[in-house]
Amino acid sequence: PESSILVTGGCGYIGSHVVRQLSECGYQVVIIDNLSTGSKENLIYDEKLVVGDISDSKLVESVFSQYRFDAVFHFAASIIVPESVKMPLKYYRNNTVNSINIFDACIRYGVNKIVFSSTAAVYGENELLQVTEDSPLNPTNPYARSKLMDEYVLSDMRAALPNLSYVILRYFNVAGSDLLGRIGPRNPNATHLIKVACEAALGIRDKVTIFGTDYPTHDGTCIRDYIHVEDLAKAHLESYRYLRDGGDSIVLNCGYGRGLSVREVLKAVELAHRKPIKVSEGYRRIGDVSSVIANSNRIKKLLNWRPVYEDISSIVESAYHWEKKLIRNSNSERRIFSVNQSLGR
Ligand code: UFG
Numbered sequence: 069p070e071s072s073i074l075v076t077g078g079c080g081y082i083g084s085h086v087v088r089q090l091s092e093c094g095y096q097v098v099i100i101d102n103l104s105t106g107s108k109e110n111l112i113y114d115e116k117l118v119v120g121d122i123s124d125s126k127l128v129e130s131v132f133s134q135y136r137f138d139a140v141f142h143f144a145a146s147i148i149v150p151e152s153v154k155m156p157l158k159y160y161r162n163n164t165v166n167s168i169n170i171f172d173a174c175i176r177y178g179v180n181k182i183v184f185s186s187t188a189a190v191y192g193e194n195e196l197l198q199v200t201e202d203s204p205l206n207p208t209n210p211y212a213r214s215k216l217m218d219e220y221v222l223s224d225m226r227a228a229l230p231n232l233s234y235v236i237l238r239y240f241n242v243a244g245s246d247l248l249g250r251i252g253p254r255n256p257n258a259t260h261l262i263k264v265a266c267e268a269a270l271g272i273r274d275k276v277t278i279f280g281t282d283y284p285t286h287d288g289t290c291i292r293d294y295i296h297v298e299d300l301a302k303a304h305l306e307s308y309r310y311l312r313d314g315g316d317s318i319v320l321n322c323g324y325g326r327g328l329s330v331r332e333v334l335k336a337v338e339l340a341h342r343k344p345i346k347v348s349e350g351y352r353r354i355g356d357v358s359s360v361i362a363n364s365n366r367i368k369k370l371l372n373w374r375p376v377y378e379d380i381s382s383i384v385e386s387a388y389h390w391e392k393k394l395i396r397n398s399n400s401e402r403r404i405f406s407v408n409q410s411l412g413r
Contacts, residue, residue, distance in 0.1 A: 072096035073308070074137045074179070076122055076170060077144030078115070079106030081253040082185070082242060085301040086141060087115055088251060093305065098135050100128070101144065110251045122166045132177045139181035139308055142170055145215070148259055149189065149355045152211035163214035164221075171225060175232075181311040182222065182234040183304055188293070188323065188360050190216045190238060198363035201238070201319045209355035219319065226317045233317045235307035240293035240323030240362050242300055244383040245390035252390035262294065262384060265334055266391040269341040276345065278330050280352035283359075289330035291359040293323035296377035296386070306371040318370065323362025324378045336380045340388040 073090060077083040078099030083106065090097050091113040099111070102121040111117060120127040122144050145163045146152070152159040167184075174182060189212035191199045207213045222234050243262040245252030253263055261276075268276040281288040303322050310318075328336075338344055367373045377383060 070096060071136045071138040072098050074131070074135070074140045075099050076140070076142050077101055077106060077185075078141075079103060079108060079110050079117065080143060081106075081110075081255070082239075082297060082300065083141070083143035084110035084251050085246060085297050086143070086304045088112060088246065089301045089305055091115060098131065098137070100131055105255050107254050110254070112250050122170055123161070125169055128169055128173050132173045132179075137177070137179045139183065139311065140170060140174055140179055141183045141304060141308075142167060143185050144170075145185065147187075147211065149209050149211050150259065150353060152209050152214070153355045156210035159210045159214040160217075163211070164217045167218045168221060171221060175225070175229065180229075180232045181308070182232070183307045183311070184218065184222060184234055184236045186215045186219055186236045186238045186319075187212060188238050188240045188321070188362065190219070191360055193357045194360070196361075198325060198361045199321070200363040201321055201366055208357060211355075223317070233311050233315065235311060235315075235317070236319040237300075237303060237307060237322045238319065238362075239300060240295050240321070240360065242297050243294050244296040244298065244377065244386040247298065247386060249386075249389055249393050252387070252394075254394070261292075261330060261333055262337070262387045263391070265337040265345065266340075266384075266388045268347075269337055269343070269345045269388065270391055270395060272391070272395070274346060275348050276334065277348045277350040278334070279350055279356060281349050282352070285329055285358055287329050287331050290356055291327040291329050291361065293325065293327055293361045294333065294380060294383055295323050296375070296383045299324075299373075299375040299377050302375075303367060303371065303373050306373055310371050315370070318366075320367040320370065321362040321364050322367060323364055324375060325362050325364045326378070327359060327361040328380055333380065333384070336384040337388065339381065340384045 078087045079101040097115040192206035192208040265276045
């Protein structure tokens with residue numbers, strides 16, 4: 069059979085943007101997703117979807133034996149830092165143990181290209197203006213440690229299996245959505261700043277709370293390197309091309325190299341909304357570090373990655389319009405439901 073690409077977690081927020089770009093470039097895609105946070109609605113072309121959990125070895129086995137994969141893009145994971153502090157085993161199980169399940173199948177079926185979703189959280193607290201891939205690793209929460217373990221697993225696998233090659237992408241703070249508003253973050257219990265702030269602007273929640281105003285930064289709030297999901301998705305396609313061209317295993321930061329404080333992000337959301345939003349100041353959130361900014365020289369050089377949405381306003385605008393669309397859709401669903409009810413359907 070023709071070879072295809074396996075995308076675990078392809079119905080999730082980031083995975084689905086990558087799936088969309090892969091389909092648009094003509095690649096065959098097969099997805100495994102348990103739909104716990106992802107949604108079928110995030111698939112806009114007719115990619116093959118296997119609904120199931122990657123902890124299910126039988127299911128993983130049957131997918132690998134049914135198709136011939138040229139590469140695996142492994143997104144499926146739990147990703148919420150504060151939740152990981154409260155439920156560490158969920159993170160070690162979903163992110164570390166289950167990844168081993170996927171990597172093991174890759175080895176047994178001879179799939180030797182892996183693109184792996186890691187996180188800037190592996191750097192943890194640092195005093196650096198920018199972190200490079202060789203900066204010290206100091207993960208401060210179970211989420212970050214569960215991902216760093218996967219990085220070690222991949223690197224040890226590579227040492228034992230010279231045929232295997234991977235790109236580990238360390239994502240900085242991903243936000244925004246597809247520019248045509250077809251897909252975006254759907255999770256109703258969002259914790260990420262830009263989504264939460266857009267929800268506050270649009271009345272889905274009454275306010276946004278700033279977690280900590282006493283950090284050692286210029287305005288006392290945390291600094292992050294926010295990156296548009298479309299640019300991040302493109303980095304995945306370029307990672308795959310790099311591996312196909314014989315590129316060696318590598319770890320790459322995926323951020324823009326500039327930092328924004330929480331207050332600066334909230335200002336950008338107010339600009340998109342054209343009105344002030346309700347903001348309150350709260351305590352620090354457990355597991356947070358004061359600042360993380362990427363040095364992205366390596367990815368730009370090796371993959372020739374050229375990001376195009378670096379401006380925070382384009383990230384926030386797309387996030388804001390996506391949120392508006394979700395509200396419109398849920399209102400019309402509610403209307404259809406009540407019409408059906410009154411018609412006794
Ligand atoms: N924040 C608030 N109020 C909120 C939500 C967030 O003040 O309601 C603050 C946080 O304290 C933090 C910043 O906004 O300072 C960003 O928080 P997010 O929850 O949006 O993102 P995190 O930085 O905690 O984590 C994200 C991803 C991780 C990734 C990390 C890299 O979830 O996977 O970015 O920096 F590792």
